[in-house]
Amino acid sequence: MFKKNRQQFFKLIKKQPAIIIGGMPIIRNGDVHYQFRQISNFYYLTGFDFPNAIAVFIPGKNKKYILFAEINDEKKTLWEGQSYNLKELLQKYEADVVYDIKDFAEKISSLVKNNKAIFANLEINNQHSEQFRKIILKKKSHDKKVKVDNPIQIFAQMRTYKSEKEIELLKKAIKITNQALLKVIKKMKAGMYEYQLQGIFEGKCSELQSSRQGFPPIIAAGKNACTLHYTKNQSQLKNGDLILFDVGAEFGYYSADISRTIPINGKFSSAQATIYQIVLDAQNSGIKKAIPGNTLGDVHSAAIDKIYQGLKKIGIIQKKETLIENKYKLIAPFFPHATSHWLGLDVHDLGLYSKDKQLTKLTPGMVITVEPGLYFSNKLRIPKKYQGIGVRIEDDILITKTGNNNLSKRLPRTIKEIEKVLAQKS
Numbered sequence: 001m002f003k004k005n006r007q008q009f010f011k012l013i014k015k016q017p018a019i020i021i022g023g024m025p026i027i028r029n030g031d032v033h034y035q036f037r038q039i040s041n042f043y044y045l046t047g048f049d050f051p052n053a054i055a056v057f058i059p060g061k062n063k064k065y066i067l068f069a070e071i072n073d074e075k076k077t078l079w080e081g082q083s084y085n086l087k088e089l090l091q092k093y094e095a096d097v098v099y100d101i102k103d104f105a106e107k108i109s110s111l112v113k114n115n116k117a118i119f120a121n122l123e124i125n126n127q128h129s130e131q132f133r134k135i136i137l138k139k140k141s142h143d144k145k146v147k148v149d150n151p152i153q154i155f156a157q158m159r160t161y162k163s164e165k166e167i168e169l170l171k172k173a174i175k176i177t178n179q180a181l182l183k184v185i186k187k188m189k190a191g192m193y194e195y196q197l198q199g200i201f202e203g204k205c206s207e208l209q210s211s212r213q214g215f216p217p218i219i220a221a222g223k224n225a226c227t228l229h230y231t232k233n234q235s236q237l238k239n240g241d242l243i244l245f246d247v248g249a250e251f252g253y254y255s256a257d258i259s260r261t262i263p264i265n266g267k268f269s270s271a272q273a274t275i276y277q278i279v280l281d282a283q284n285s286g287i288k289k290a291i292p293g294n295t296l297g298d299v300h301s302a303a304i305d306k307i308y309q310g311l312k313k314i315g316i317i318q319k320k321e322t323l324i325e326n327k328y329k330l331i332a333p334f335f336p337h338a339t340s341h342w343l344g345l346d347v348h349d350l351g352l353y354s355k356d357k358q359l360t361k362l363t364p365g366m367v368i369t370v371e372p373g374l375y376f377s378n379k380l381r382i383p384k385k386y387q388g389i390g391v392r393i394e395d396d397i398l399i400t401k402t403g404n405n406n407l408s409k410r411l412p413r414t415i416k417e418i419e420k421v422l423a424q425k426s
């Protein structure tokens with residue numbers, strides 16, 4: 001998969017060499033580092049899962065993929081584990097040449113000499129991008145025409161389309177998330193804390209061989225659900241409230257992203273059911289539009305339309321509008337985010353939302369989320385019975401030749417299904 005990605009990358013960079021800098025260890029506190037996760041674009045081209053590396057791509061007749069990495073330092077291996085010698089690196093990562101990262105500054109000038117333009121992902125801002133900036137500045141003083149382009153559009157174009165192998169990894173991440181979330185739903189009860197559910201969720205994900213989360217789990221009981229990216233997870237679950245889960249296990253670097261909103265005591269109140277059904281209708285309507293030839297804009301419009309209709313029906317919106325833009329303005333205080341994003345290596349995956357002012361047409365092999373929501377914070381001037389209710393329902397949708405495949409459909413989604421699962425719990 002990485003080899004294929006490199007082949008395509010070589011085509012897209014044409015004659016410009018590309019310097020792709022990997023991630024560095026980041027200090028958490030004292031001498032403790034955060035768990036390392038490679039920069040997604042770097043991983044996409046190399047599969048290389050260690051910090052302190054740079055990949056250089058020299059196009060042309062004698063095209064070369066050069067990997068600069070830390071080479072077997074026995075002291076480091078003793079303290080931090082695995083590292084490779086030169087031969088192992090060459091074999092395992094299929095580079096044409098491997099150099100010690102310490103020699104990067106010395107080697108790079110001659111590697112990219114006589115090039116008027118190069119690609120480099122300098123936006124990642126670590127010690128290597130800093131160092132490279134200095135090298136380029138120096139080079140500029142000799143040869144004023146050297147230009148550094150950001151390769152982000154090339155990565156976006158490539159990562160919008162998923163290969164079969166990538167889809168396999170996503171499916172696995174989604175399956176793990178489904179199973180772990182189902183376990184949480186069956187275990188939860190009033191009086192527990194959100195972080196306890198987080199523990200159950202993450203524990204089950206690990207047990208199912210997901211070694212890390214794609215993003216910090218959002219487990220938001222009651223009015224916490226009205227905070228879109230709530231990750232404190234410190235509140236106690238109250239009987240009668242809803243709880244919103246927005247979670248995604250990572251598997252082989254690919255992340256799921258699934259949201260469910262569940263009544264803590266097993267039964268939706270009538271106000272909760274009303275709001276839930278509006279969001280569910282919006283989601284179903286959006287999923288129907290997630291088919292080849294349509295755009296994410298079509299998916300979003302379908303969801304907006306249903307939310308508008310629903311809010312109008314229950315009197316939260318009174319004004320009649322026909323244009324979708326105007327409908328969106330009316331519902332935006334309650335539904336302030338997009339309906340969809342790409343899904344892949346990053347939970348909000350890098351992808352091409354538009355090109356030359358044309359929205360990207362959905363094509364088989366793309367994976368998106370469809371996740372409308374409604375959030376009624378206590379500050380909004382709406383009937384009291386709706387205040388504090390936050391609902392989001394999110395599924396992961398693979399675009400196929402004939403339409404789409406909801407990869408997370410195994411998790412209960414309708415009011416009836418959810419209440420049934422909750423009624424079965426021990």
Ligand SMILES: [Mn+2]
Pocket residue numbers: 257341369371394
């Ligand atoms: Mn999402």
